Amino acid sequence: MPILEVNHIEKHFGETRVLEDISFNLEQGQALAIIGSSGSGKTTLLRCLNFLETPDSGTIAVNGNVIFDAADPSTQRESEVRKKRLHFGLVFQSFNLFPQYTALKNVTLAKELLSQERPDFKQNKKQILEGIEAEGLELLNKMGLSQRAHHYPKQLSGGQQQRVAIARALALHPDILCFDEPTSALDPELTGEVLKVIRSLAEQKTTMIIVTHEMAFARDVADEVIFMDRGIIVEQGNARQVIEYPTQERTRQFLARYGEG
Amino acid sequence: MIEFFQSSVTQTVLTALNKGFVVTLELFFVTLIGALPLGLVIAFGSMNRWAPLARLTRWVLFRRGQEPGRMARMLIAFRPISLVTRFLVWIVRGTPLILQIIALFYVPGLVLEGGNPWPRGEVGRMAAVCVAFIINYAFYFSEIYRGGIQGVPAGQSEAGLVLGMTKGQIFFKVTLLQMVKRIVPPMSNEIITLVKDTSLARAIALQEVIWAAESFMKGNQGISGLWWPLMFTAVYYLAFSAIVTMVLGRLEKKLDYFQV
Numbered sequence: 001m002p003i004l005e006v007n008h009i010e011k012h013f014g015e016t017r018v019l020e021d022i023s024f025n026l027e028q029g030q031a032l033a034i035i036g037s038s039g040s041g042k043t044t045l046l047r048c049l050n051f052l053e054t055p056d057s058g059t060i061a062v063n064g065n066v067i068f069d070a071a072d073p074s075t076q077r078e079s080e081v082r083k084k085r086l087h088f089g090l091v092f093q094s095f096n097l098f099p100q101y102t103a104l105k106n107v108t109l110a111k112e113l114l115s116q117e118r119p120d121f122k123q124n125k126k127q128i129l130e131g132i133e134a135e136g137l138e139l140l141n142k143m144g145l146s147q148r149a150h151h152y153p154k155q156l157s158g159g160q161q162q163r164v165a166i167a168r169a170l171a172l173h174p175d176i177l178c179f180d181e182p183t184s185a186l187d188p189e190l191t192g193e194v195l196k197v198i199r200s201l202a203e204q205k206t207t208m209i210i211v212t213h214e215m216a217f218a219r220d221v222a223d224e225v226i227f228m229d230r231g232i233i234v235e236q237g238n239a240r241q242v243i244e245y246p247t248q249e250r251t252r253q254f255l256a257r258y259g260e261g
Numbered sequence: 262m263i264e265f266f267q268s269s270v271t272q273t274v275l276t277a278l279n280k281g282f283v284v285t286l287e288l289f290f291v292t293l294i295g296a297l298p299l300g301l302v303i304a305f306g307s308m309n310r311w312a313p314l315a316r317l318t319r320w321v322l323f324r325r326g327q328e329p330g331r332m333a334r335m336l337i338a339f340r341p342i343s344l345v346t347r348f349l350v351w352i353v354r355g356t357p358l359i360l361q362i363i364a365l366f367y368v369p370g371l372v373l374e375g376g377n378p379w380p381r382g383e384v385g386r387m388a389a390v391c392v393a394f395i396i397n398y399a400f401y402f403s404e405i406y407r408g409g410i411q412g413v414p415a416g417q418s419e420a421g422l423v424l425g426m427t428k429g430q431i432f433f434k435v436t437l438l439q440m441v442k443r444i445v446p447p448m449s450n451e452i453i454t455l456v457k458d459t460s461l462a463r464a465i466a467l468q469e470v471i472w473a474a475e476s477f478m479k480g481n482q483g484i485s486g487l488w489w490p491l492m493f494t495a496v497y498y499l500a501f502s503a504i505v506t507m508v509l510g511r512l513e514k515k516l517d518y519f520q521v
Contacts, residue, residue: 050423082425090423096416099519100438109434110424154520172424 001064003028003207004049004176009058010070011044011231018044019055020231026176026224029205033212033222033239037254041231042211043093046178049209050090051081062087062175089169093181095161097153103164104149107136107171114172139167143197159190163197177201179210195221215258219243227251273482274474274490281473282497288390288459288469289501293452295395300402306346307407314339346403353400359461362393366465383468390462394455401451409444410436413521442516449509456502470494 002025011019019041026032034042047053049060051068054076060068067084069075097106111132115121121128140149143163153161162182169177179198183191195217202208202221212218218225218239225239227246235248246252265271318336322329329337353361366389370377379385413436421431463471474490 052419052422082422082427085423086425088423092416092420094416096414096420098417098420098435099521100442110421110426113430113434114425152519168424 002026003063005059005061005064006049007059007061009045009048009055009060011041011048011053011055018231019048022058022231022233024226024233024236026207026209028207030223031202031206031208031210031221033210033218033225034228035212035215035218035225035243035254036228036234039230040228042228043180045228046090046180046209046211049176049178050088051085052090086172087175089172089174089177091162091165091169091177091179091182093184095153095158095165095185097161097165097168099153102150102152103140103145103156103160103167104133104136106153106164107139107167108132110168111135111171136167136171139170140164143167144193157190158186159193162186162194166194166197166201176207176209179208179212181211181213183212183214213258215243215255227254229254270484270487273484274477274487274493277473277476277481278470278490278494278497281468281470284387284467284469285459285497286501288387288394288462288467289455291391292394292398292455292459295391296398296402299395299399301406303346303350303399303403304406304410307343307350307403308410309342309346310340311342312337312340350400350404353397354404358393358397358458359464361397362390362461362464365389365393386462386465386467390465390467394458394462398451398455402448405444405447405451406440408447409440412443413439438516439521442519442521445509445513445516449506449513452505452509453502456505457498460498470497 004026006025007023009019009022010017022041022045024032034045036042044053048055055068055070057070058068059066059070067075067087097103098109101109112129115128115132118128137146137149140146143166145160145163145167148156148160148164153164156164162185166182182198183194186194191214195214198208198210199217199221210218210222222239224236225242226236227234227242227248227250229250235242235246235251242251243255246255315337318329318333322333327333366379366386369379377385379389417435417439418431421435426434459469460471462469463475466472471491471494474494477484477487477490479485
């Protein structure tokens, strides 16, 4: 059974149709790259998965459970949406770190707040918080940032900030980790360190959806790729296959422009 | 110089000015204590998105299978709380504070059946002036708050949302401090202005420092025709605004460790 099933998602902004009949599946442990030019709906699709936008129609199922059905308002209740969001993690193009907290606190804050809802929080408060902090440090260590745990975002480079953001998303153990053009806001010489981290996550079989303009990276790291254009999926399949031997004319034009990264 | 400060006239004047300046300070602090929280309430009022007709309009459109026209869009966007608040912001910011003070102090006594509702004498003047200042400054502060709240990038709340935070947690743990940092500079400006605006209370003869100084021109305790006391009030204002600037500067520095 696929970990994620997206069926017939549609989204309009006013008169403009941004997503049209988007359907795809994602298997546990796979990395899916979504490519396409600006305005093709890639980011909106990720935002729909994370409940930052509400699709006008369609369904989203995680592990076989329908967590969103546009036709069923009971799947869209605010209180439940909050929990459902935790199936997904999202790494933003512009990092969106919390500037007033250190790297470590950025990673641990959400988990600390969630742990307050645990019935045993009052009794084991100290233990729980220490556990969260230890895990946060461990994650930063994995990102190669153990020396930066107590730095504030403004003291970090863009690449470091994005790696903190990845650690922050991983801290909640999402089923599916989404990246929205994670290197687009970075200087070219800083993209490498972020791509390296994502690559190692792929090697560890983290289930991921990566919206990216880095074609070579998508080809090498992703298992599957989706090419989107004007809100529809033009072509999807094995990443290497689609990027090296596209079958659709539009995909070919797009890839020619990007020169295969 | 020493003789000047030791003369009995100078002593009398300075004592009176000090007493007047205490009234100035009272007005300053009462205004801050009242207007800072009230401004936040007004800010939330002007940002309120309650649209009572939106649902009904959308439902009617849906039943009729129509696309929204101009009228429907207006009905959907009709937000009465925000509208009323913004109207009041316009009134309060668009008229002089001195006019608001005079209106608030004299007009009730002229139009109300029971006569002047304010307590007699200095207490009544102080009460009226405080109300006028709190209202006026709360509306100015509300616009600063609004700018501060809306200035925090949407990505901050979105980051909180995808991490499973509640709206309350996002406000208190993420947005609030960033908002405070954003509003400190414009707030400092407004508070320095308040230091000097307190002198407008002179318009209804509240016995603050300007009133006290002027009394020695007209005649007070056997002293008249003195013009220097009025000029000397500048020293009080300068000293006080220096202190306020320093305190607010420290606050700004304290928030320097992060960038918004």
